[in-house]
Amino acid sequence: MIALGLEGSANKLGIGLISHPAQGKPPIILANLRHTYHAPPGSGFLPKETAKHHRSWIVRLVKQTLQQTGITPSQISCICYTKGPGMGAPLQSVAVAARTIALLWGLEDKLIGVNHCVGHIEMGRAITRASNPVVLYVSGGNTQVIAYSHYRYRIFGEALDIAIGNCLDRFARALNIPNDPAPGYNIEQLAKGGKELVDLPYAVKGMDCSFSGILAWVEGLADRLASDENDSRADRLKTEEGKVVTPADLCFSLQETVFAMLVEITERAMAHVGAEQVLIVGGVGCNERLQQMMGLMARERGGSVYATDERFCIDNGIMIAQAGLLAYGTGVRGTVEDSETTQRFRTDEVYIGWRERDG
Template sequence: MTKPNNQPLIAIGFEGSANKLGVGIISHDPFTKKSSILANVRDTFVSPPGTGFLPKDTARHHRAHFTRLARKALSDAGITDPSTQISCVCYTRGPGMGAPLQSAAVGARTISLLWGLPLVGVNHCVGHIEMGREITGADNPVVLYVSGGNTQVIAYAERRYRIFGETLDIAVGNCLDRFARTLEISNDPAPGYNIELLARKGAIRGKLLYLPYAVKGMDCSFSGILSAADLLAAQMREQEAKIARGEEVSEEERFTPEDLCFSLQETVYAMLVEITERAMAHVGSNQVLVVGGVGCNERLQEMMGQMAKERGGSVYATDERFCIDNGIMIAHAGLLAYETGFRTPLEDSTCTQRFRTDEVYVKWRD
């Protein structure tokens, strides 16, 4: 059913590219061009300390919670007849982990058929960017997109989000997550958050350990830093074993998990600030928008803010409701595309682990 032109358009969005299953509902007013968040619910698959989340286990989690979260979102939004009140069903097409993506996509296709509504496949990265722009009001910023699976410096030009720099191997969030496994730090609520808490304690001591600084032009590399941090963690355990045996270890040589987390954060975030500043100089922007799960990190925001201030600019970031993977960002980006006439035919409603940010034609921006 086509909604009257004077009625707000409403979209439901499903995000399931990694260990978070999110469902969001948003409305766009065609006259005021303002958005209203009607529902934003999420459930996270948490694996035991020292482990990561496997695709099959994460997909099982998404299948188990999909219906419950969809019902909760509809209830929160006050939607009683979705087939007439909702305009489109949006889902994450990629990038992400294959099995979790498929679980959310199958659920979205089922709901599309059940309610007789069109589908809109959304690029996960573009979802983060558009949600960040909507929440913060950033006009045309350089975007630092940092998460467990992606690290990119992005700027908009000629209806595409152009990638100016990115990771050459693993993402910065993956680097932090894997080091949390090395230290057997809890994954609840998130390994990166728990590293941040330890790093704050390490900042008080101020013991900055040497780690490789791997900036290559506009790109970064994090795998070597992770290997070096793992070696330091092994040395720390040797020190602890010596102390337990009664052997002496000097205070100058000794370091703690807090020192390791502090050193890792300072190094990788300094790299990100450098390539972001270079992109800002290239495009002539004084705005930085930080999006993605790692964007919640207060130390990263602080370092980026200091750099932007020195350039006479400002940094924009969102809180954990919107920077961590969520369904509302998929609903918002999907509805922007829907309003330009974009649809994803049922026979093409696939998902893919490889879907680059600059592949998306951003028709809704000038």
């Protein structure tokens, strides 16, 4: 079976082609193409402009995918697209493209809507071969600690306000950090030069966490780096505690604080279910410091961490193709008429029929 996957829930448009050669064998990634819409520094990407970007690029990426792989439409078993969660206009623009392709290729009754979060998890499991891990899903729009049980991905804890990726993106705007290749990546590189740890609010509430207060605090510090005279950036500032800090120190401090929160709630979930493995997925999961901190915790528990690089952590079409093809293999079918999208689509709403009851 071969599936074409279309992802466009945020600013990244991804087209993927994947093959499941036989039961029990790993999937074969045939193509994994992506194009990103970058907003100007100091601003975020708007739904209207993002959707326009996706409409401009999706046809050429699909054509490039077929040319690169030599696969013809007659060989494709199903078309998979992101149903949600995500930004409304970009989701709808990609869904329209998926419907059009399905009609053109005679696959109008084989159109599979995929949960974006489940796509991340299944791609991570396929690449790392993690068996039954606790999953930390961290991205621009989601922050969740997840464990599998009884055909569902159960959410143990999550962000109560804004997602970790959104927190990092908005902080990047406060420091006027470029959005290319990604604001979180640029923060990570700056943080490597940070030495002074600034005390920031730490908001863990049971299995949940909160990032809006931390963001407001560091945004206030970032604002003080701006000169009132010419709006240029100062090199350093003095905190109320008397510490002299730089932009790199703020990036370093923010990362250390929010990642420590994520490690805490992940460890609590591991203890609850008796897991020895942690799988990190989502765009923020590319962060090497997060992987390092999670690895220290896991090793102290006698466990291990699984993660992937930016090819599969960052939103991509191949993860939608993977999750869609797994569902297709269990008999799930969809039509053009019922190929809706939704901005709110919980991870635990999806029936995971391709896994055993207990993992």
